[in-house]
Amino acid sequence: xxxxxxxxxLLSTLFFFISSCSYVTDKSSQNIARYGESFLSNEDFLSQxxxxxxxxxxxxxxxxxxxxxxxxxxxERAKLNLDENKIQNIESLVAEYRSNMLSEAYIEALVNSSIxxxxxxxxxxxxxxNNKGLFVLNDDIFKLVYIELPLDFYDTxxxxxxxxxxxxxxxxxxxxxxxxxxxxxxxxxxxxxxxxLLQKFPFFxxxxxxxxxxxxxxxxxxxxxxxxxxxTESANNGDISPMDYVLPTLExxxxxxxxKDLILKIxxxxxxxxxxxxxxxxx
Numbered sequence: 001x002x003x004x005x006x007x008x009x010l011l012s013t014l015f016f017f018i019s020s021c022s023y024v025t026d027k028s029s030q031n032i033a034r035y036g037e038s039f040l041s042n043e044d045f046l047s048q049x050x051x052x053x054x055x056x057x058x059x060x061x062x063x064x065x066x067x068x069x070x071x072x073x074x075x076e077r078a079k080l081n082l083d084e085n086k087i088q089n090i091e092s093l094v095a096e097y098r099s100n101m102l103s104e105a106y107i108e109a110l111v112n113s114s115i116x117x118x119x120x121x122x123x124x125x126x127x128x129x130n131n132k133g134l135f136v137l138n139d140d141i142f143k144l145v146y147i148e149l150p151l152d153f154y155d156t157x158x159x160x161x162x163x164x165x166x167x168x169x170x171x172x173x174x175x176x177x178x179x180x181x182x183x184x185x186x187x188x189x190x191x192x193x194x195x196x197l198l199q200k201f202p203f204f205x206x207x208x209x210x211x212x213x214x215x216x217x218x219x220x221x222x223x224x225x226x227x228x229x230x231x232t233e234s235a236n237n238g239d240i241s242p243m244d245y246v247l248p249t250l251e252x253x254x255x256x257x258x259x260k261d262l263i264l265k266i267x268x269x270x271x272x273x274x275x276x277x278x279x280x281x282x283x
Contacts, residue, residue: 032065033045033065035069035072035073038072045064048064107266110262110266111266115255116258119254123254124251124254125243127250128250132240135246136238136240136241137235137236137239137240140194140213140235140237141192141234141235141241142192142194142233143191143231143232144192144197144229145184145186145232146183146184146185146228147163147181147184148183148225149181149226149227150182150225151225153180156226159228162174164217166232171188174186188233191242191244194209201220201229203222203227212229213231213234216231216232217231
């Protein structure tokens with residue numbers, strides 16, 4: 001009986017889609033399908049049809065209706081055939097999950113509306129000092145600047161001397177003529193890990209890499225370019241990470257700590273309010 005109903009419905013749906021090339025629009029009917037006392041409403045059906053191309057709509061309509069019917073049939077048969085204790089256990093888990101979701105959503109809304117997102121430099125420093133053991137480097141890291149010059153660049157000596165010294169006036173000068181470079185980065189405050197360095201400059205060998213670490217300067221020439229690389233700061237694998245390298249992690253730790261403290265305060269306050277208002281009694 002049910003399968004015949006769905007065949008007739010899908011045939012009529014097919015005719016409707018072919019003739020109108022659009023989704024169901026008959027607002028006089030509130031339901032699309034029925035199984036027992038359960039109904040698939042027009043609204044729920046249309047919500048699951050959003051975003052599908054018209055050429056896919058017939059297949060999607062069939063899938064939506066079939067999946068809805070299968071779910072209703074399985075639930076009905078589960079209630080008839082499963083052990084009552086198992087059903088009650090499932091319903092308890094569902095109720096507990098719903099309660100947890102509502103509680104967490106409410107707490108999250110309270111936290112988001114009142115938490116202080118401003119970075120506290122003193123707190124960040126304290127977190128770093130008290131957790132240095134968490135910030136041991138597993139790779140060499142560098143702050144460096146580099147310039148890639150064409151081989152026919154006629155001020156190579158001047159550029160090399162400026163980048164090797166790299167004081168404020170040197171940086172300003174190099175920035176002013178950077179339009180003549182093939183490539184460059186003059187940001188001396190950005191950390192780069194060894195693996196990233198070797199990907200960016202694949203010409204480094206073990207020897208040249210040690211040279212860069214020992215002398216904080218390296219130049220390399222291939223058939224197309226001259227590369228000038230100046231290390232302004234470095235830290236080695238196994239060292240404690242510089243604070244500015246792990247600053248994003250420290251900021252996350254700070255925010256997470258504030259959230260935990262605020263959640264604890266919220267829970268304490270609502271419990272106190274419930275007790276003072278006599279809504280909660282503990283026997």
